[in-house]
Amino acid sequence: MKLDRLHVDTVVIGAGQAGVAMSEHLTRLGISHVVLEKNRIAEAWRTRRWDSLVANGPCWHDRFPNMEFNADPDAFVHHDQVAEYFEQYASKFNLPIHTGVTVNKVYKSPNQLGYTIETSQGMLYAQHIVSATGAFQKPVIPTIAPKQPEFYQIHSDQYKNPQQLPEGGVLVIGAGSSGVQIADELNRAGKKVYLSVGRHERPPRTYRNRDNVWWLGVLGGWGFMRTDTGPLKGFAVSGAHGGINVDFRVLAQQGITLLGSTQAFAGQVVEFKDNLKHNLDEADTALLAFYDEADAYIQNNGLDLPAEPQARQLLPDPECVTQPLLALDLAAQNISSVIWASGFGYDFSWLQVDAFDECNKPIHKQGISPQRGVYFLGLPYLTGRGSSFIWGVWHDAKYIAEHIDIQRKYKDYQTDKNLLKYSA
Known part of the structure; x- marks a missing residue:
């Protein structure tokens, strides 16, 4: 035509x-x-x-x-x-x-x-x-990012695999699906990874033998509309490795250092807000409320789905949460790459x-x-x-x-x- x-x-x-x-x-x-x-x-x-x-x-x-x-x-x-x-x-x-x-x-x-x-x-x-x-x-990198950095800096949109990064550690900024999955992949590849965690949701991949998408359907979550006009929260859910629950404390156990929201760059020194524990606790509160709603739905509808009490057992806070780093010297820590999982415009x-x-x-x-x-x-x-x-x-x-x-x-x-x- x-x-x-x-x-x-x-x-x-x-x-x-x-x-x-x-x-x-x-x-x-x-x-x-x-x-x-x-x-x-x-x-x-x-x-x-x-x-x-x-x-x-x-x-x-x-x-x-x-x-x-x-x-x-x-x-x-x-x-x-x-x-x-x-x-x-x-x-x-x-x-x-x-x-x-x-x-x-x-x-x-x-x-x-x-x-x-x-x-x-x-x-x-x-x-x-x-x-x-x-x-x-349009990939968006916040204005706080250095314009001419002394390190390798990309948006998650440009990330392909661990091999493309130079030798050294990596700072991943962003706690949505992309940031979490990229940080996990780099950590599994042997990189030393630091992950800056902002406000987020971390729904379970599965709960009581049903996937998260099923729960969103039966509980009416797909039709949820935002009432605030602020930045979107990260949505930390993953289909990697056959589908796994995202738990930032588990990532810390596996060697990833968690940080609060990224606040500023001063040369190769990065400053972070003292909000890491708040961000994790806020997501945990929402997660437990989801479990309550799901359990009530199962009981009210007489469904025979296996109980999962261990899902409510939250891990203790790791040291990077109880004693958070508020500044990170990239050069001193041999961090050669920064990946911005900071969304799109x-x-x-x-x-x-x-x-x-x-x-x-x-x-x-x-x-x-x-x-x-x-x-x-x-x-x-x-x-x-x-x-x-x-x-x-x-x-x-x-x-x-x-x-x-x-x-x-x-x-x-x-x-x-x-x-x-x-x-x-």
């Missing part, structure tokens, strides 16, 4: 999990559309993951409803297999995805309805725009519409922006906690596709009435 001067109802930008899901629903509803992807389908799953990464959820759950993985349902599949899954999914449903197409600019079409999309393969025109570029657009510079706040963050309600005809998909907490996950983005896409379809039907009705009035 030639793209230049093409007119379609909807243009979807991005062919990751969000774009593929969106295209399936638009196809089902008979809405003319194209998906534009500058690289390959699911490119981030291919090249923006470290070598050993697996999905954070078992594949019986972390998939689209209309196709299963070719794997053990309880497996945590490798990231390459996830990319292949989306490639096969697009082929199965014959989705109109165009790869190798860069979107340079999207703006309201002057003197006419709809939007103009300027791409590397020409101009397109559409009534609706869906930004499906996801949440991991947005880059919507190509989308030139009135749908952003003063910080250039998308304004939307469940993906529907105040700019009529513009939608966002794949953002964290778009409709709930599940929005960042494979299965969740499929349901968010269904909601947005149906909203587009409803708007189209209203327009059709209005057009028909105008024709009737004119002909009379």
